[in-house]
Amino acid sequence: MSPVPRGSPVTRGFHRKRSAGSTGPAGSTGRIPPGQYLTTDFPVLSAGPTPRTALSRWTFSIAGGRSPRSWTWEEFRALPAEKLTTDIHCVTRWSKLDTAWEGVSLDVLLEGMEHDAPYALAFCDGGYTTNVPVADLLGGQAWVAFGYGGGPLGAEHGGPARLLVPHLYFWKSAKWVRGLRLLAADQPGFWENFGYNMYGDPWREQRYAGD
Amino acid sequence: MARAAVRGRLSTWQVATVAAVSSETFRARTLLFDVREWPGHRSGQHVDVRLTAEDGYQAERAYSIASAPGEPLALTVERVDDGEVSSWLTQEARPGDLMEVRGPIGGYFVWEPAYGGPLLLAAGGSGIVPLRSMLRARSLAGSDVPVRLLYSSRSWEDVIYASELEFPGPGVQVIHTLTRSQPPAWTGYARRVDQPMLAEVAWPVSGGPLAYVCGPTSFVEAVSQALVQSGYPPERVKTERFGATGGT
Amino acid sequence: MEAVDGNAIGGLLHEVFGTEMTDAASVCGSCGAARQVAELAVYLRAPGTVVRCRSCDSVLMVFVKIHDRTCVDLLGLATLG
Numbered sequence: 041m042s043p044v045p046r047g048s049p050v051t052r053g054f055h056r057k058r059s060a061g062s063t064g065p066a067g068s069t070g071r072i073p074p075g076q077y078l079t080t081d082f083p084v085l086s087a088g089p090t091p092r093t094a095l096s097r098w099t100f101s102i103a104g105g106r107s108p109r110s111w112t113w114e115e116f117r118a119l120p121a122e123k124l125t126t127d128i129h130c131v132t133r134w135s136k137l138d139t140a141w142e143g144v145s146l147d148v149l150l151e152g153m154e155h156d157a158p159y160a161l162a163f164c165d166g167g168y169t170t171n172v173p174v175a176d177l178l179g180g181q182a183w184v185a186f187g188y189g190g191g192p193l194g195a196e197h198g199g200p201a202r203l204l205v206p207h208l209y210f211w212k213s214a215k216w217v218r219g220l221r222l223l224a225a226d227q228p229g230f231w232e233n234f235g236y237n238m239y240g241d242p243w244r245e246q247r248y249a250g251d
Numbered sequence: 252m253a254r255a256a257v258r259g260r261l262s263t264w265q266v267a268t269v270a271a272v273s274s275e276t277f278r279a280r281t282l283l284f285d286v287r288e289w290p291g292h293r294s295g296q297h298v299d300v301r302l303t304a305e306d307g308y309q310a311e312r313a314y315s316i317a318s319a320p321g322e323p324l325a326l327t328v329e330r331v332d333d334g335e336v337s338s339w340l341t342q343e344a345r346p347g348d349l350m351e352v353r354g355p356i357g358g359y360f361v362w363e364p365a366y367g368g369p370l371l372l373a374a375g376g377s378g379i380v381p382l383r384s385m386l387r388a389r390s391l392a393g394s395d396v397p398v399r400l401l402y403s404s405r406s407w408e409d410v411i412y413a414s415e416l417e418f419p420g421p422g423v424q425v426i427h428t429l430t431r432s433q434p435p436a437w438t439g440y441a442r443r444v445d446q447p448m449l450a451e452v453a454w455p456v457s458g459g460p461l462a463y464v465c466g467p468t469s470f471v472e473a474v475s476q477a478l479v480q481s482g483y484p485p486e487r488v489k490t491e492r493f494g495a496t497g498g499t
Numbered sequence: 500m501e502a503v504d505g506n507a508i509g510g511l512l513h514e515v516f517g518t519e520m521t522d523a524a525s526v527c528g529s530c531g532a533a534r535q536v537a538e539l540a541v542y543l544r545a546p547g548t549v550v551r552c553r554s555c556d557s558v559l560m561v562f563v564k565i566h567d568r569t570c571v572d573l574l575g576l577a578t579l580g
Binding site for chain 2 (some may be wrong): 049050
């Protein structure tokens, strides 16, 4: 941990509400990236108001390949989906282990899609965007998730559907996702534009640009 | 407009020592501070409080000033479930403890007797704190500006400054509404603030009233919108929104 | 997640601008809405602090703390102060 900032007196008896790193529950050692602490709740972080899109108007599209694709909610939910349990790591330093999700793999959504784009920009209701290399979306690494904790994904956590890319910091798991734009060059999304890392690997602590 | 990177000015934070603590309700406490170079403050202003743990971890939160201008710095803090700062302030803090404060802050949500009235104060939960500073300032100044305070709380046990507000002094009317539970024989309002309640309580627009609304965001939105709809000019309705939980 | 308002970032704004800013006038660069900073919608619980126009939700200001620096982006505002 960083030393006490110069000039700040220590407040007797004050500590972060959750214990850091290796003092987590059995099996958590080695699962918490550097600079993170374990949490058992699921903090809601948002950069704007919670969008409410009617399912009748919801679509997920992939643009930028040779032929764009789009699914309505019914079409999307008819795709093969899978359940998964994974750890998630937020750049604001909380990590949550064994979170249970249900979603459609990006391998399914991108299957057979002709493109040579190495990068993708996810776009969302409310205007949020984030960039992820296509290689990080494939090979069982990413989903469009519609279920969390055994039930439908709640609006405050990104429902009806969010991107889920758990091997990167959680700001890359864009809430209220509506599609991907395939790009030839990497383009900064919302937080990347304001100084966050273009890639965001929690194990190399890539929080900010230049890390 | 542009983008810039600013290094924090080291001089803005000051060390504050807890001088005294007193219980207001089962969940709220008032802390009196000794701040060596406290510049004084205006009613309605707040301070940012920063706590530092032994491992260097720091947490900052904003709290409204409960004392009147001229009085030493006092904050009333209500504990929020799982709140790491409010839990320490309401359950751990004792005289001699150290933290840092930045402020006083605020130039919008401020009142002084010279601003006049009639004054409508609307408090949701711990939103009462800055309004109590305004009432104390009014009293200390011997002001006769008419005041109506509409104070929404979950139950009587949640009412902060209950005894102080029981005898608020001439020219001040205090109207409580208890939204979740009421004591036996309660004859007051027993629901969330709404348009019909405000129609009965708020000063008529014709008198040129000034309104200050403070509390959780949903409370402030409901009250301020209702006041504007009833004819209060928007620039005469000052708002201060806490988070959904009414503070941290 | 409910937004708070510009009062909550008064201290941050004072540190960045060197003066009290909650009563400063702002004009949204997207829709032209004019409001005092205290009345803008502020989202605190995020990787940074985001300030939005209450009328059109456009992003007006973003503050990100990167190591020991606060980075400020005011691109969404037409005018401030």
